[in-house]
Amino acid sequence: RKEVEQDPGPFNVPEGATVAFNCTYSNSASQSFFWYRQDCRKEPKLLMSVYSSGNEDGRFTAQLNRASQYISLLIRDSKLSDSATYLCVVNKIKAAGNKLTFGGGTRVLVKP
Amino acid sequence: DVKVTQSSRYLVKRTGEKVFLECVQDMDHENMFWYRQDPGLGLRLIYFSYDVKMKEKGDIPEGYSVSREKKERFSLILESASTNQTSMYLCASSSVATEEQYFGPGTRLTVT
Numbered sequence: 001r002k003e004v005e006q007d008p009g010p011f012n013v014p015e016g017a018t019v020a021f022n023c024t025y026s027n028s029a030s031q032s033f034f035w036y037r038q039d040c041r042k043e044p045k046l047l048m049s050v051y052s053s054g055n056e057d058g059r060f061t062a063q064l065n066r067a068s069q070y071i072s073l074l075i076r077d078s079k080l081s082d083s084a085t086y087l088c089v090v091n092k093i094k095a096a097g098n099k100l101t102f103g104g105g106t107r108v109l110v111k112p
Numbered sequence: 113d114v115k116v117t118q119s120s121r122y123l124v125k126r127t128g129e130k131v132f133l134e135c136v137q138d139m140d141h142e143n144m145f146w147y148r149q150d151p152g153l154g155l156r157l158i159y160f161s162y163d164v165k166m167k168e169k170g171d172i173p174e175g176y177s178v179s180r181e182k183k184e185r186f187s188l189i190l191e192s193a194s195t196n197q198t199s200m201y202l203c204a205s206s207s208v209a210t211e212e213q214y215f216g217p218g219t220r221l222t223v224t
Contacts, residue, residue: 008152032211034211034212042217043202043215043216043217043218044155044202044215045215046212046213087154087155091211098143098206098208098211098213099145099157099160099168099170100157100211100213101157102147102154102155103154104152104153104154105154
């Protein structure tokens with residue numbers, strides 16, 4: 001079983017719609033969680049951290065469910081520019097190096 | 113703005129050649145990482161370094177070595193390139209204060 005699993009998609013989303021997707025992680029002791037965004041042929045960039053209480057950044061909402069070991073990302077009022085691959089990222093142990101584990105990514109395509 | 117640069121965007125090498133991939137960051141980050149990214153497999157950590165001259169194996173170190181002689185520079189070495197090392201190679205850096213990793217633009221390596 002992969003340490004961090006994501007539905008690869010693609011999720012085809014009409015412009016203006018809401019899309020949500022999850023990511024599951026296998027290590028219950030995982031400490032930190034993030035969503036990164038990767039545009040086609042570009043490098044990944046941090047989108048947002050995910051906190052236990054849930055957090056929102058504009059049209060993006062991230063949630064963490066420790067009991068079921070998943071995190072989610074919801075995008076409201078989707079824009080064409082939201083088309084990208086969203087990577088779920090987990091830090092198992094906060095230690096020297098802060099090694100992160102990346103999921104395979106969920107591809108989102110927003111269409112007019 | 114954090115900047116992570118990689119020596120080449122595209123590289124074509126022959127089987128058996130020694131290959132050097134170089135990464136430089138300008139933010140005085142302590143941690144540096146080398147990943148490879150393949151379709152369906154996501155980002156996989158090859159090696160990381162949390163200090164000058166320090167290195168730790170990641171999840172897939174076989175066939176690779178690294179060098180960190182200066183804080184800003186982290187090199188990935190393929191001692192004898194093989195066709196299964198054809199991939200996108202991404203370098204990243206982070207500070208000890210935060211877990212966010214900043215990525216370079218990537219090097220697409222083809223081994224023929």
